[in-house]
Amino acid sequence: MKLLSSLGSKARSYSSRLLYALGFFYEVLKETGRFFRKSQVGYWVLRNQILFTGYEALGITAIMAIAIGAAVNVIGSSIQQQFGQSQLMYSMLIIVITRELGPLLTAFVITARSGTAIATELGTMVVHHEIEAYMAVGLNPISYLVVPRVIGVTVSIVILTVYFNLFGLLGSYVVAQFLNPTPTPIIEYMGKLLSILTVTDVLSGIMKALVFGMVVSVVSTYQGFSVNRASTEIPVAGIRAVGQSFILIIVTDVVVTLMQYA
Amino acid sequence: MKFKIKYADQIVGLFIIVALAMLAVIVILVGVNQRWFAKDYSFWTVFSSANGVSPGTAIVMNGFTVGKIDKISLNDDNKVDVYFHIYDTYYHLVRRYSLLELTVSPIGLGSSLLFHPGTGDEPLPEGEFIATADSADGQAWIEQGLVLIPPKDDTITRLLAGVNPLLENVNKTVVTINRTLTEVNRALAGQSSGPAGTIVEDLSRGVAKIPRTMDRVDAIVADVQARTAGLLDQVSSLVLALQVVTKDVGTVTGNLALASDELADPTGLIPKLLDPKGSLKTLLDDDNALYKHIISIVEEIEAAVRSLQGIVTGLNGEMPKIAAVLNETRVAIQQAQDVLEGVKNNPLIRGGITESAEQGSLYGSMREGSFE
Structure with missing residues (x-):
């Protein structure tokens, strides 16, 4: 009996939190739609969010993209050359960089860098009753605090994914030329790459980045607002934001990939 | 104020604009590379199978991609309609007698769709039908040299190109044999009205008459056997007698020859x-x-x-007596042998015979002696 009541209590708690999260997500979407229609001070928050989340993460993203692209380039060209299928290296590079690892690794980097920061910042604001202050002066905390962060993180991930593709496909070529005993001319490399690369590949990566950006930003802001009153809850919120973001990123990656290939 | 904060708007703007510009450049390059803005000329053809033919398959001429397949569909004749386009760069090559050839790698490295330009004067208008190399028109055009087909550059393809006509000949022969066998089968089944059918019909009538003919032949043979049986016996005996006579004549002839020799x-x-x-x-x-x-x-x-005959006759009369005397003599000798054995075995008179010195031969060769 006690077990049943415990189970029921947990189920009610989970469903309550899920409904709250869905309601939060709906509210964020609604306020996002209004964000660009109203001239708000939220633009300033958005600009800063893109600056800190996107621009400041450009360095690490570029390094990752070049390293992974060069590795795929060198490994692919050496292995597939043995089978007389060196042409497949370009397909492999596009699939790995543009379709899969580009948006995925960018989302992971942003989650680790900015997801925790957002959750911690909002949690601190809750603990310091700043949210109540915003509400007291008539500012909707979702439209002023959450929406700029959601848009900023999403735009940053999309833009960083584009940079990841550029560095992964082109920057890796430069590195691979130093490692490759028989360098490929840039014209030949670009010609073959562009003959295989399709707009669908590019749009697929951007679509994933868009979804991942929404996931990371919504989860992080939600976890930030889930802090009640104690400052010890703030790091817990940060950890939860990262953990849940990672899981949801992987799940949505699988779902989006299946939708693309279905 | 920090530079980053002071110029945040510019940095963010640049950050986004550069990314979007690069994205646009990539999309434009992809579009240019994939001929989004170029004019293509559409044509169509028919293949017997869709194997190796799919939308997006490149059409190649001398190693250059001159077009691509857009769509394939199965028509009412169970053939595959293939709609494709040729790039404007190579449109001038699409002339009358142009062909498409589907080549499949013999070692499983996929297939390629080759375009062979024709020798016609004017380019074909868009939407025209282009024949395939394995069609009747295509074969005829190739044989007449109306198609410009480059030599195959790999050994296996060259070998296959040599093998293909052979296989086609074999195929034609097999088809002819099949037709002949079918005609023969139909003729045998009585379904043919051609010359083979007439021959087979006549043959079957003739075969039907054979048993009756064979019965008559059997009767004739039996009669001949009966008539010749006695004749053969007589001939056999005559032959045997003749052999004996011949042997005698041979002997006589031999004697005569010997006599002639002697007389000569x-x-x-x-x-x-x-x-x-x-x-x-x-x-x-x-x-x-x-x-x-x-x-x-x-x-x-x-x-x-006569005297000897008398002696022999007398001797014959005395023979039983002689036999009895010989028998008694034999018994006596046997008894004497027993007595001598008994004397020999008697321990009382053992060693009873005195030894006698032997007298050596007086005659001896000089070499029998020793030199001592």
């Missing part, structure tokens, strides 16, 4: 017999003295033979 010999029998001083003449010319002497000898021999 100038130092032989005849001159000796005819010689008046010869022994025969002398022996015969004695007033029967020799004859009489021979007669007397013969008479003496006859008497001696």
